[in-house]
Amino acid sequence: MPHLFALNDDHRAITDMAQTFAREKIAPHALDWDERKHFPVDVLREAAALGMGGIYTREDIGGSGLSRLDATLIFEALARGCPTVAAYLSIHNMCAWMIDRFGDAAQREKWGPALCSMDRLASYCLTEPAAGSDAAAIKMKARRDGDFYVLDGVKQFISGAGVSDLYVIMARTSDEGARGLTAFVVEKDRLSFGANEKKMGWNAQPTRQVICEDCRIPVANRLGEEGQGFRIAMAGLDGGRLNIAACSLGGAAAALDKAVAYMGERQAFGKKLDTFQALQFRLADMAIDLEASRTFLWRAASALDAKTPDATALCAMAKKFVTDACFSVANDALQLHGGYGYLADYGIEKIVRDLRVHQILEGSNEIMRLIVARHLIESRS
Numbered sequence: 001m002p003h004l005f006a007l008n009d010d011h012r013a014i015t016d017m018a019q020t021f022a023r024e025k026i027a028p029h030a031l032d033w034d035e036r037k038h039f040p041v042d043v044l045r046e047a048a049a050l051g052m053g054g055i056y057t058r059e060d061i062g063g064s065g066l067s068r069l070d071a072t073l074i075f076e077a078l079a080r081g082c083p084t085v086a087a088y089l090s091i092h093n094m095c096a097w098m099i100d101r102f103g104d105a106a107q108r109e110k111w112g113p114a115l116c117s118m119d120r121l122a123s124y125c126l127t128e129p130a131a132g133s134d135a136a137a138i139k140m141k142a143r144r145d146g147d148f149y150v151l152d153g154v155k156q157f158i159s160g161a162g163v164s165d166l167y168v169i170m171a172r173t174s175d176e177g178a179r180g181l182t183a184f185v186v187e188k189d190r191l192s193f194g195a196n197e198k199k200m201g202w203n204a205q206p207t208r209q210v211i212c213e214d215c216r217i218p219v220a221n222r223l224g225e226e227g228q229g230f231r232i233a234m235a236g237l238d239g240g241r242l243n244i245a246a247c248s249l250g251g252a253a254a255a256l257d258k259a260v261a262y263m264g265e266r267q268a269f270g271k272k273l274d275t276f277q278a279l280q281f282r283l284a285d286m287a288i289d290l291e292a293s294r295t296f297l298w299r300a301a302s303a304l305d306a307k308t309p310d311a312t313a314l315c316a317m318a319k320k321f322v323t324d325a326c327f328s329v330a331n332d333a334l335q336l337h338g339g340y341g342y343l344a345d346y347g348i349e350k351i352v353r354d355l356r357v358h359q360i361l362e363g364s365n366e367i368m369r370l371i372v373a374r375h376l377i378e379s380r381s
């Protein structure tokens, strides 16, 4: 797999396109959007016009038909502008792929094109107030009633909620644990929403409860068969985890760039910061951690592209490794800015706040270890 370590012309073109978009359309506004808690839907639609609304969704419904490796390049590049905006786009892409992959012909035709153009935005709804890490314990009920299902329950922490138009919701159709879950696509007008949560970071996208109260939806909105919901939800997350890790990588790379620039200007004890060897070594360690993260991410993405049996474990490993390492790099970049790193104007503290949640969501990093350990034990000969 030579492309693991050397990008080809297509990869470079995709990266350039996403980097230019991030530099021109996202980065100049990122601090303002964070401060005002503004969700830049218009900019997301501009990204979609360049093919970033359905990156690895098939072309017959308007997707770009790119690989998972391509997606990690795009999300790293976008996150250099703003990890939060890139991360919402990642969730939207995950939902578009789930509908493309598990939807029937009518569902793909009905929702696919509007998702790829981002005329309609999507949210992923798994977590509940009493079921986060243990997703198989979710309680939201989906009761069959003739040609309809009736959903009742609450989803917690849903990114994009209240603004998104379509919601991929996992709900319970039987009491059989993970095997009792079913996936549904629910339109916004059937739902109600909680208040926008006040958060440490990720302020440029809303996070709300999604409330289903006697929510009646046609059977035609069921994604896959009854009982397949857990498998569908987890399949989405394999790629989602790579994308979130790529968002950490882009944020941390931007933080390192800022630190290198700052240390060439700032003086202490009559010398530029970048002449202190202890600090040079810190920079070197940060660069090594970023490169190790990038290499690992590309390896896991290639495994998912090739559908290897260890792909899920590799995605979990990469998500854990990359989001931990990159949070630490961003935090080090803040430290290297001294007191100024703590001020909002320098843009470093925002990156640290944004990257922190990547260690928690799309499966916490403890759960990533659980997946890796399970894989080790199950593949013991």
Ligand SMILES: Cc1cc2nc3c(=O)[nH]c(=O)nc-3n(C[C@H](O)[C@H](O)[C@H](O)COP(=O)(O)OP(=O)(O)OC[C@H]3O[C@@H](n4cnc5c(N)ncnc54)[C@H](O)[C@@H]3O)c2cc1C
Residues within 6 Å of the ligand: 091, 123, 124, 125, 126, 127, 131, 132, 133, 134, 156, 157, 158, 159, 160, 199, 202, 207, 357, 360, 361, 362, 363, 364, 365, 366, 367, 370
């Ligand atoms: C800003 C934000 C956006 C989010 N967006 C979405 C979204 O769009 N859609 C969605 O469905 N969810 C979303 N989430 C939810 C997120 O995925 C969950 O918060 C996460 O899965 C953890 O669940 P929990 O918060 O209930 O923590 P808990 O499951 O209560 O876990 C608490 C702590 O215990 C640890 N823990 C739990 N079980 C174990 C175990 N068996 N072994 C070791 N440690 C364990 C966890 O790692 C964690 O540290 C979002 C969360 C946030 C904060």
